[in-house]
Amino acid sequence: MVAATEELPLAKALNAGLRAALAADDRVLLMGEDIGTLGGVFRVTEGLQAEFGTNRVIDTPLAESGIVGSAIGLAMRGYRPVCEIQFDGFIYPAFDQITSQLAKFTARTAGAVPMPVVIRVPYGGHIGAVEHHQESPEAYFAHTAGLRVVSPSTPNDGYWMIQEAIASNDPVMFFEPKSRYWPKGPVDFALSAAPLHSTRVVRTGTDVTVIGHGAMVANLLQAAQVAADEGISIEVLDLRSLSPVDYGPILRSVEKTGRLVVCQEATGFASVGSEIAATVAERAFYSLESPVLRVSGFDTPYPASKIESFYLPDADRVLEAVDRALAF
Amino acid sequence: MKLAPTQKHEVSHVAEVSPAVQFLSIDGEFAPNEAAEEYLPYLQELDEADHRRFYTDMAVTRRFDEECTNLQRQGQMGLWPPSHGQEAAQVGSARAARAQDVIFPSYREHAVALVRGVDIVDIVKVMRGVSMGGWDATDPANGNFRNYCLVIGSQTLHATGYATGVRFDGAYATGNAESDIAVMAYFGDGATSQGDVSEAFVFSASGQNPQVFFLQNNHWAISVPVTTQSRTPLYLRAQGFGIPSVQIDGNDVLASYAASRKHLDDARAGGGPQLIEALTYRIGAHTTSDDPTRYQTPEQLAYWVARDPIIRFETYLRSQGADDAFFDEVHTQAEDFSADLRRRTLELGAPPLSTIFDNAYSEAHPVIDEQKAWLQAYESSLAEGA
Numbered sequence: 183m184v185a186a187t188e189e190l191p192l193a194k195a196l197n198a199g200l201r202a203a204l205a206a207d208d209r210v211l212l213m214g215e216d217i218g219t220l221g222g223v224f225r226v227t228e229g230l231q232a233e234f235g236t237n238r239v240i241d242t243p244l245a246e247s248g249i250v251g252s253a254i255g256l257a258m259r260g261y262r263p264v265c266e267i268q269f270d271g272f273i274y275p276a277f278d279q280i281t282s283q284l285a286k287f288t289a290r291t292a293g294a295v296p297m298p299v300v301i302r303v304p305y306g307g308h309i310g311a312v313e314h315h316q317e318s319p320e321a322y323f324a325h326t327a328g329l330r331v332v333s334p335s336t337p338n339d340g341y342w343m344i345q346e347a348i349a350s351n352d353p354v355m356f357f358e359p360k361s362r363y364w365p366k367g368p369v370d371f372a373l374s375a376a377p378l379h380s381t382r383v384v385r386t387g388t389d390v391t392v393i394g395h396g397a398m399v400a401n402l403l404q405a406a407q408v409a410a411d412e413g414i415s416i417e418v419l420d421l422r423s424l425s426p427v428d429y430g431p432i433l434r435s436v437e438k439t440g441r442l443v444v445c446q447e448a449t450g451f452a453s454v455g456s457e458i459a460a461t462v463a464e465r466a467f468y469s470l471e472s473p474v475l476r477v478s479g480f481d482t483p484y485p486a487s488k489i490e491s492f493y494l495p496d497a498d499r500v501l502e503a504v505d506r507a508l509a510f
Numbered sequence: 511m512k513l514a515p516t517q518k519h520e521v522s523h524v525a526e527v528s529p530a531v532q533f534l535s536i537d538g539e540f541a542p543n544e545a546a547e548e549y550l551p552y553l554q555e556l557d558e559a560d561h562r563r564f565y566t567d568m569a570v571t572r573r574f575d576e577e578c579t580n581l582q583r584q585g586q587m588g589l590w591p592p593s594h595g596q597e598a599a600q601v602g603s604a605r606a607a608r609a610q611d612v613i614f615p616s617y618r619e620h621a622v623a624l625v626r627g628v629d630i631v632d633i634v635k636v637m638r639g640v641s642m643g644g645w646d647a648t649d650p651a652n653g654n655f656r657n658y659c660l661v662i663g664s665q666t667l668h669a670t671g672y673a674t675g676v677r678f679d680g681a682y683a684t685g686n687a688e689s690d691i692a693v694m695a696y697f698g699d700g701a702t703s704q705g706d707v708s709e710a711f712v713f714s715a716s717g718q719n720p721q722v723f724f725l726q727n728n729h730w731a732i733s734v735p736v737t738t739q740s741r742t743p744l745y746l747r748a749q750g751f752g753i754p755s756v757q758i759d760g761n762d763v764l765a766s767y768a769a770s771r772k773h774l775d776d777a778r779a780g781g782g783p784q785l786i787e788a789l790t791y792r793i794g795a796h797t798t799s800d801d802p803t804r805y806q807t808p809e810q811l812a813y814w815v816a817r818d819p820i821i822r823f824e825t826y827l828r829s830q831g832a833d834d835a836f837f838d839e840v841h842t843q844a845e846d847f848s849a850d851l852r853r854r855t856l857e858l859g860a861p862p863l864s865t866i867f868d869n870a871y872s873e874a875h876p877v878i879d880e881q882k883a884w885l886q887a888y889e890s891s892l893a894e895g896a
């Protein structure tokens with residue numbers, strides 16, 4: 183028996199969630215590069231091959247299209263594959279299999295062939311990595327009908343959301359903020375978390391609403407703390423689900439604060455943040471005291487890592503936008 | 511679905527199937543095997559000075575590679591993929607390429623970079639995160655050594671397209687080996703599983719391109735053994751695509767030179783694409799963030815350490831009369847080279863913020879201009895506020 187609550191880093195919480203899913207249903211499989219003997223380059227699958235065997239936790243050949251494409255076949259055969267893509271920038275060889283195949287099978291077969299496939303993707307910057315190891319490609323997948331897209335920001339969400347994603351009969355893109363793999367946080371093993379596709383209020387406030395997902399949430403909380411010292415009350419929302427977006431808490435918050443700043447590491451053009459900004463403008467127009475503002479990575483390739491901190495929006499950049507929102 | 515279990519103790523399932531081209535026995539004795547015979551004429555082009563240059567290239571690479579591993583451990587680089595153990599495969603093939611040849615590397619070909627004239631600090635810049643691409647591959651000083659490619663296998667298609675262009679331009683098969691171009695792509699055993707690599711084989715064979723695929727089978731793709739990638743010796747796979755291929759002892763610098771020389775020249779003369787599988791071993795970690803003790807047995811490592819390409823060649827050179835004075839001189843040269851590299855690494859500052867925007871496009875772009883101006887104004891407002 184595990185204690186009801188434990189302090190764990192996100193990587194270990196995900197590991198516990200995957201272990202629980204493997205133990206609960208023997209049709210659940212993990213597949214990916216270096217996930218077995220090595221336990222994954224981030225050790226998220228550490229020990230799972232030893233525990234469940236090489237037919238449940240599979241070190242695949244080195245081909246992302248092969249991983250996702252064969253996961254589709256496994257799903258047709260009644261398995262529930264959980265694929266690991268080693269890094270964000272290596273998902274593109276699988277793009278056809280994800281967007282044209284995985285995303286569309288349910289519709290193409292009039293619902294006869296569901297696709298309970300999860301694709302785990304460590305993503306995002308802040309770790310001083312070389313190119314292709316720090317990208318935030320989530321908008322491509324949120325843009326693709328047929329996929330569900332989520333991103334946990336805390337160890338507790340990691341533990342629960344991975345199990346909810348595996349339980350879903352739809353394909354779920356599961357974006358793991360890799361810079362958050364190591365900080366510890368409480369994981370409540372007893373209490374089931376919020377539903378997979380729900381936005382959560384993580385700090386209440388009255389002046390401005392800020393929203394983000396993944397590693398951005400820590401920046402938002404830091405910004406809210408700094409603002410509080412200056413007498414500005416920020417409400418912080420953790421998006422958690424990028425598709426579908428749970429608009430209820432967002433609209434309720436904006437009705438209260440009248441101001442919204444949407445934050446993301448990804449490039450801003452045609453992004454998830456753009457979609458949220460547009461929807462809030464449509465649905466909460468009369469509540470808004472200022473335009474919805476976006477804070478994003480610049481619309482450039484990710485730069486050399488020594489200057490990534492100038493590319494990635496930090497708490498200061500969030501506060502700069504908060505000030506602009508308040509100036510209206 | 512049933513995958514065969516990982517075969518941890520298997521050393522080289524391929525070498526037993528076909529004797530790889532070998533000139534130097536693992537004890538450094540000149541004893542060409544049968545497969546090596548047709549390559550002998552290519553060795554006769556070499557003199558003692560060439561041999562000594564090969565040795566120096568390998569020894570200098572071994573030393574700076576170790577220095578870079580240390581620098582990374584000391585926090586001076588984000589990452590370093592060591593070439594330790596693969597020096598013979600790289601130096602032999604790089605020395606076989608002619609000046610006009612064009613090289614498409616993966617990310618571990620430090621010895622090839624050295625031979626082609628790339629300043630190694632430019633590789634460090636990429637791994638340190640101060641430059642996106644490192645060197646200007648269009649500058650003749652860099653020996654037609656294109657930029658590193660981290661997305662596994664992708665460069666094999668770029669090489670194929672480049673070779674297609676060479677073919678369209680008629681820049682090969684004119685009968686002049688000093689100007690006819692051949693293109694060489696380096697890639698690993700893991701890369702062979704990528705669709706891109708199979709597509710490169712298909713396109714190249716279809717067009718009968720002047721190119722050589724140089725496959726370094728170092729037996730691992732991070733923690734995954736080559737047996738997971740292929741149940742057939744990898745060089746045989748090329749033949750299914752209609753690409754003539756050969757397997758060589760990649761830890762024998764003479765085998766690497768002679769095979770590369772022949773197949774590059776065959777390709778440049780219009781013989782179509784060729785593939786060389788060099789059997790070698792990654793003695794070090796995959797990168798500095800890897801821990802091979804999790805998947806590699808000590809016996810396996812010992813087997814390959816005993817086949818060290820540099821020690822083997824040293825033994826051979828000594829049997830040919832090279833004395834301590836020569837090896838001392840190389841040692842000093844390697845020490846000086848890596849000391850200079852360390853010094854210049856520590857001097858590397860962060861790039862200007864404008865580099866975030868400057869080359870996102872080659873022509874003016876309104877979004878880029880606007881965001882660049884915004885960041886400039888934002889940074890100066892922070893500076894004023896501070």
Ligand SMILES: Cc1ncc(C[n+]2csc(CCOP(=O)(O)OP(=O)(O)O)c2C)c(N)n1
Pocket residue numbers: 215244246268272275618660661662697698699700701702728730731732792796
């Ligand atoms: C498309 C893609 N998928 C995954 C990775 C992560 N990765 C980096 S190196 C590597 C193993 C490569 O093995 P191999 O091709 O044998 O080359 P080696 O590293 O042994 O030189 C993997 C899986 C990557 N860089 N690109």
Ligand SMILES: [Mg+2]
Pocket residue numbers: 698699700726727728729730731732
């Ligand atoms: Mg390899």
